[in-house]
Amino acid sequence: MKEIRKEEKQYKSPQRKLVKFFEKSRDQWKDKCLDAKTKIRRLSCRIRFLEDSKKKLKDQLKELKAENSRMRSERQKNEKDFEELTKKTDADKEEAELSGYPEEFGIVPSRHTYSVGQIMLTVLSVLSGATGFRGAETVTKIFVSLLKLPFSCPSHSSVRLWLMRLGYYKLTRPKEKADDWVWIVDHTVQTGAEKCLVILGIRLSHLPFPERCLRLEDLEPVDLIPVSKSDGKVVWRQLEDAAEKTGVPRVILGDHGSDLKAGIEKFCQNHSETVYLYDIKHKTAAVLKKELENDEAWQEFAQSAAQTKLKLQQTSLAPLTPPSQRSNDI
Numbered sequence: 001m002k003e004i005r006k007e008e009k010q011y012k013s014p015q016r017k018l019v020k021f022f023e024k025s026r027d028q029w030k031d032k033c034l035d036a037k038t039k040i041r042r043l044s045c046r047i048r049f050l051e052d053s054k055k056k057l058k059d060q061l062k063e064l065k066a067e068n069s070r071m072r073s074e075r076q077k078n079e080k081d082f083e084e085l086t087k088k089t090d091a092d093k094e095e096a097e098l099s100g101y102p103e104e105f106g107i108v109p110s111r112h113t114y115s116v117g118q119i120m121l122t123v124l125s126v127l128s129g130a131t132g133f134r135g136a137e138t139v140t141k142i143f144v145s146l147l148k149l150p151f152s153c154p155s156h157s158s159v160r161l162w163l164m165r166l167g168y169y170k171l172t173r174p175k176e177k178a179d180d181w182v183w184i185v186d187h188t189v190q191t192g193a194e195k196c197l198v199i200l201g202i203r204l205s206h207l208p209f210p211e212r213c214l215r216l217e218d219l220e221p222v223d224l225i226p227v228s229k230s231d232g233k234v235v236w237r238q239l240e241d242a243a244e245k246t247g248v249p250r251v252i253l254g255d256h257g258s259d260l261k262a263g264i265e266k267f268c269q270n271h272s273e274t275v276y277l278y279d280i281k282h283k284t285a286a287v288l289k290k291e292l293e294n295d296e297a298w299q300e301f302a303q304s305a306a307q308t309k310l311k312l313q314q315t316s317l318a319p320l321t322p323p324s325q326r327s328n329d330i
Contacts, residue, residue: 085110105151114154122159123166127217133160171221174245179273180204181249183222183242187230187260197235199223199242204250222246235263243271251275255282 013021105117112119121143122136131139133156140153180203189195199222208218223242227234243249248271252264256278268274292298305322312321 105149113152114158115151118151118154119162122154123162126159126163133157133163167221171224175201175220175222176203177245177247178203178205179247179250181246182251182253183249184219184279185239185252185254185260185264187257194226194228195230197223197225197227197230197238199239201246201249230259232259232262232266235259236266239263239267240270249274251277253277253279255279256286 102117104120105115107116108114109116109119118140122140125131125136125139126133136159137153137156143149144151144153181201182204184200186198187195188198200219201222202214202219206218208214222245223238225238227238239252250273252267252274254260254264254276264276268276309321309324312318
């Protein structure tokens with residue numbers, strides 16, 4: 001075998017140029033090597049991440065299968081309970097129809113003692129303003145006695161509980177989001193150190209004017225927030241939270257209490273589409289107070305009314321006594 005001698009390559013360029021050329025070539029190869037190593041590290045991390053994700057997805061799949069199996073079991077159980085309840089309800093309706101009473105009096109909700117008809121009768125008597133909690137109990141007894149109905153009468157505590165459940169439902173049910181809400185905002189205090197911020201609302205498109213005046217049943221409870229301390233910042237945060245339920249209101253109606261006014265004004269600064277209106281009752285009272293607080297005839301009349309009340313309250317003329325004046329009354 002003939003040995004072939006490879007001749008060495010001869011470069012014609014000067015040595016200093018060759019050194020620079022080879023250094024540059026070496027640096028380029030170094031950069032390529034570093035880029036390749038970086039890509040390899042990234043791909044290795046990506047592979048580990050995908051492997052971990054794959055393991056997590058497998059675990060989630062197992063959990064979802066178990067949850068699906070549990071939900072199927074619950075669904076079958078609920079369907080069975082629903083069928084039994086439907087049969088019971090149909091039997092109650094049939095029994096009520098045969099006895100000559102409205103079918104509502106034959107339907108007893110699950111885990112309840114009284115029928116739907118009895119609940120409606122007592123709750124509506126309170127909501128209509130005809131009676132209170134105890135009055136509803138008395139009215140029901142009279143109603144059942146006169147019509148000779150074979151029903152028992154719920155106590156006032158049961159009526160109160162039904163109304164609380166109804167109120168809780170109205171308060172927590174989803175609100176319709178719109179840009180024409182009107183909020184009526186005020187603080188209410190009964191007893192104790194806490195007070196509640198009450199927000200009632202109605203849409204401008206739902207106002208009953210001019211057919212009739214606004215009624216309580218027209219209003220939707222937006223929020224009821226108990227607080228032990230209230231200032232402008234607290235009220236502003238409460239209003240922002242309430243706006244998540246109905247959308248930003250068009251109008252906020254309220255008095256000029258220091259904390260309430262500061263909170264509403266800050267809310268209006270953040271939402272230029274909202275208008276803050278001073279309600280007419282407090283506005284009128286403020287105007288009359290300014291007009292009458294230095295009026296000697298009014299002061300004399302108020303003093304005479306208070307003395308008359310003290311003289312008549314323990315006599316047969318007690319029904320004619322003037323109403324008590326509150327500290328912020330005129």
